[in-house]
Amino acid sequence: CQTGEVAADPQLYDQSYLSPVTIGNSELMLDFDTGSADLWCFSTESPAVQSAGHGLYNPSTGTELDGAFWDITYGDQSAASGNVFADKVVVGGVTATKQAIEAATSVSYEFTEDVASDGLLGLAFSSINTILPQPQTTFFDTVRNTLAKAVFTVDLKKGAAGSYTFGYIDSSKYSGAITYVPVNTANGFWQFTADGYSGGGNNASTGRGGVAIADTGTSLLYLPASVAKGYYSGVQGASFDFRQGGYTLPCSATPPDFNVAIGGKTFTVPGSYINYAPLRAGSSTCFGGIQADSGIGFSIFGDVFLKAVYAIFDDSGSSPKLGFAAQ
Ligand SMILES: O=C(CN1CCCCC1)Nc1ccc2c(c1)OCO2
Secondary structure, three states, X not given: OEOEEEEXXXXXXXXXXXXXXXXXXXXXXXXXXXXXOOEEEOEOOOOHHHHOOOOOEXXXXXXXXXXXXXEXXXXXXXXXXXXEEEEEEEEOOEEXXXXXXXXXXXXXHHHHHOOOOOEEEEOOOHHHOOOEOOOOOXXXXXXXXXXXXXXXXXXXXXXXXXXXXXXXXXXHHOEEEEEEEEOEOOOOOOEEEEOEEEEOOXXXXXXXXXXEEEOOOOOOEXXXXXXXXXXXXXXXXXEEEOOOXXXXXXXXXXXXXXXXEEOOXXXXXXXXXXXXXXXXXOOOEEEXXXXXXXXXXXXXXXXXXXXXXXXXXXXXXXXXXXXXXXX
């Protein structure tokens, strides 16, 4: 029965969190992403102009999955593609002896430029893995039957290292009770329903909640347009800047806390998490940590929310469930 824990190291402004993963005989820093289901990395097959500065997987230690290829485009339109090998993967001591490794032969500029990240480790449901002609399992699905309990947990922090655990829930990482809600796996995400929101200009509880996904791979908190608009109506100097593509606010502002009701419990995102980052280095205007989810089709509870809670991704029962607890 395997259990393990691995650090989640914050990148600049907590834009993403990276964790060390051993693949074959290389150690790479990967972005654990509960919003996708592909484990891909830069490789010795990647063009040098795209992979400069990145750690590389050398497929010589693996076994090629003949005829298999992959091609993924994320919601922010970043993309990557390549071929597939089976190799050993170790995360925090948890070992998958034969995990599908998606070696990149092409990546978009967003990945080339993010030199700290050597790839992604998807933790959504394997139903949305992009390998063709036969989709393969995520790391979690590959090892889940060997884990003490088929769960992984997410403990991200603002501006500090957090952790992912596999196979157990760490009672020292949260206070109070865990609130569990059912997960709808139809879209391959850890999808749940939020009951309602309050905070900021939304001083009256905005009652209606909505469908949302828990997504460690997304930096911000994307909410219904009416909720985002209402929140910033209570923030001096905030406005929707269509040139920046979202709400901005003075970096000097301390925005009000934001509350989310889930499973009958209220979780609070400290206002400081919502003054996210300067538009450019030295700018006194900051981009908001809450943005509208217009055009996405559901809300995205990314790192701005997840770093305020301890989150349990539980596939140990008859159907998957999400747990949230105060940190
Ligand atoms: O694409 C992502 C996450 N993605 C995870 C892999 C690395 C690059 C970023 N998130 C996202 C967040 C909000 C969006 C969106 C996408 O599309 C429209 O709005």
